[in-house]
Amino acid sequence: MSAASRERLGDALSYLFMLVIFVFFAWPLLWLLSLALRTRKEVFLGVSRFIPKAPTLDNFAMILSSDKFLGYLWNALKLSSLSAIGCLLVALPAAYAFSRFRFRGKGGWMMAILSVQMISPLVIMVPLYRYMAAIGLTDSHFGVVMVYIALAVPTVTWILKGSIDGIPRSLDEAALIDGCNRWGVFLRVILPLSTPGIASAFIISVIAGWSQFLVPFLLITREALTPIGVGIFQYAGTQNDSSIQLLAAACLVSVVPAIIAFLSLQRLILGAMTAGAVKG
Amino acid sequence: MNARILMLLSAVAMTLPVAAFAQDTITGDTVGPADAPNKLVFRMTSDGPRNNDPVLAEGYSKLFNAFVANHAGWQVELQMMSGDISQEQARMLEQAKSGNAPDCAAVDSFVLPLFKKSGVLQSFSPYFKKEEIDQLFPFIRDGVTGADGQIYAWWWSTDLRVLYRNTEIIPDAPETWGDTKKAALASVEKGMEGLLFNGGRYEGTTFDWLANFWGQGGKLVDDAGKPIFGEGENREKFVKAVNYYRDLVESGAAPKRVATIGNYDDFNAAAAAGTSALFVGGNWQYSQLKTVLEPEELAKWTFSPLPGPTKDERSTGTGGWTVAAFSKDPAKVEMCANLAREIYMGPANELQEQLPTRADFYSTYKIFSSDANKAFGEALKVGQARPGAPVYPEISNQIQIMMGKVLTGAETTDAAADEAFKAATAAFSRL
């Protein structure tokens, strides 16, 4: 087989694989869409009907016209983007130190930081609530952001360390020779070159913050401060008042900002790589 | 390119905190004048102005506005509660312990014992007349009364379980377990799924099934709240009631999937799809069926009291919602009691067609003198609430686990029942 036809076979297999993956991931989402387009009456039909007989956009209209829902979205956006930025600010220098410096017990420290994440947040939440209540940080976005950072920072530090490890040390050395100090190396060499890692760490921490439930559930009681992760549950309804169609619409709307964030950051990942390739 | 991401991030970083930490002053969550000197924080379920049904939401808004207009100098801040009841109530208990609970809140009748025991609720006795309390059904009155004889909540709505059937396929109401099995098998021959009931890991599984145990006079706990369902006579009744469900599945009178059902909506779906003619459901489903089924289909459906081992040994589980006060300020406790009386006791029952807890309301409110509601009111006479013991949630959890093992045939009924009892007893000793 010639190289060209092998490549073409590869393309065909890639397309087939992508199709299978797409169906696997998209099919359940289409069900969600099907639910979101139903009327109150049809939602009780459950799985027995995939394409609604009388599709309606009322559920989306109801969600988007509610001042509550937009407030929930805005709160979630604030909390998750602030915590993701905070996470990067805290984790980047630490990841650099873990990647480049030699000091005693480095492996142990790395593991200790990760082990913070290994304790189930379920049980932490009750003492955490008491602690935050004692220092007056309940019903405060500042308190919630700090807890989100603490929850996500171990993962982010590990991911960033991995991506900094991938940057050749010779570049640091060259910069040091050029007279940079460590901070200079960090800001001028490491940060620009680890953009793909930073972008994926940012995506991961935004999404982690976006989907937080227990922390804001316990720490926030005022409706005006509630993020979407908690607010969305209010659409689930109780047994006497089933409103899955609204919940489905709310879930779909709540996913949109994350998609936008991902699509725009993706450009940056790709852009950074092409820039890197030119340099390499 | 790299500079761009950094610039973007830092720009966002600089602008967001300013916007973020300036606390919003959305007034959408308060009812009444914003400058009113007194504020009552009320945490509610969807039984309020935030109901997803616009008609109900409007009805509640009217009630709340009238309430605030009636009490000058007060505003009410509304907080919403999600559908995960146990988690919500756990949070409220924890907040009450740290002094951050709302002033007034909806409390599920089945966690009321825990709240009473932990001493976080304030007495309502001074604010309700003896005649009002006397009108409550006995199991309701017992539920709200504390060890000191004071009442600690106002239980305003109740519900119960009944057997729904499609009369075209099953003309006569089954009165005994035997009748039920026969009727279910007959419906299977006509291409139906058989009897549907909750059998998954869900509170409804325990609650709906308990009627079969209670109907025989079985008791889950003794007066001290200690589990006794696995000893002596109670154990016999317990195993007998479990075997009733087991036999339904093994004989094909109920489909295997009952072990996965943990949601009353599944029954509505099966009724709408026309695959089932018989299910154990809640009274509120009657009005849901009206919205799901075409009128000529709806006409075929009716309900009857849950069957028992014999037609005289019957019972049904009853639940519902209460309003209770957490605030230490007597003025707020009184406002909370007023809110329970003026909004929920009566008007809310009528608005949502939720069964009242007072016997006299079945004649004073026109809507509750309909045939269906009269029948529900009649069935309430053999109603039984879940035991007011702190160990109940664990008993329920163990019964759900047991049901899964029994209905899938993974274990014998006796072994599974004994395991459940042992675990419940162990949990009791830790309380």
Add this chain to the structure above:
Amino acid sequence: MTVQNVTFEQHVAERLARGSRHDAPRVVPWVLPLILVLGLFYLYPVFDVMRLAFMRATLLANDGTYTLSTLIDTLSRPELAQILWVTFVFTGSSVVAQQLLGLVIALVVVRGEGRGLFGTTIVRTTALVAWVVPGIAGGIIWKMLFNEAPFGGLNSILRLMGAAPVQWLSDPDLVMWSVVLSNVWRGTAFSMVVMYAALKAIDPVLYEAASVDGANARQRLFYVTLPQLRAAILVNMILITIQTLNTFDAIISLTGGGPGRATEVLSLYTFNIVFRNYDLSVGAVLSILMLAISLGLALVYAVFLPKGEE
């Protein structure tokens, strides 16, 4: 190599050695923010959990005395062995499946981008949406798909194709795989993002060198890509293992842990203990158990990490 170059390298080495002597005390400012955030906002509750494990505290009451009875009591519960086994099966198969699937998707997407194929962004975005959809919605959707009624999502497709219906959730031997499937659906995007970033970070020079040496696609995969990804794969495995051990929201809305205890993983068990039984101390013991398991697994993975930089 020329003499000039040797002296140049010596010069660098000296400079670095000097640097690292100074580095030892200077590590602190770099990691201080991290330590502060964790210390101020998380450490105290962690210690409190340790303390609670040796008490008999519930949400309702705490008598304040210390005892070993909770520890012994909890660890000798008869159901614990089954819970741990279920946790092992769930975590093991989810982690392996997410890692493999995430890697393959990333590889295909990177290849597709290189060849200018259509649809790579769509595939990535769809996987990502599955990740962002709130857990409760995921549970509701999969419950409809696995519904065993004649009109259930997957079963009605099977019926159209003339196949027998499957007991997705009521067969105790099958239910675990249904749950794993739904978890893989939701969790793969994380691995995909990490693997994608790691693939993009591989120096293109290595591939050029491999092509010059006449390596075919398979050889490039096994001798360039995978060795280069080793660290990223191991770190990803550690992270998703921890995440999976803590996952329960999808299970809770899909099966609630049933039928019986067939899908009750350790984190769901803990959730039930804390939020349904209000038992803080037993929950604390269980979360320490979970910490011990995660730590043990992380140390095992760490053994395989490349030792280069140490």
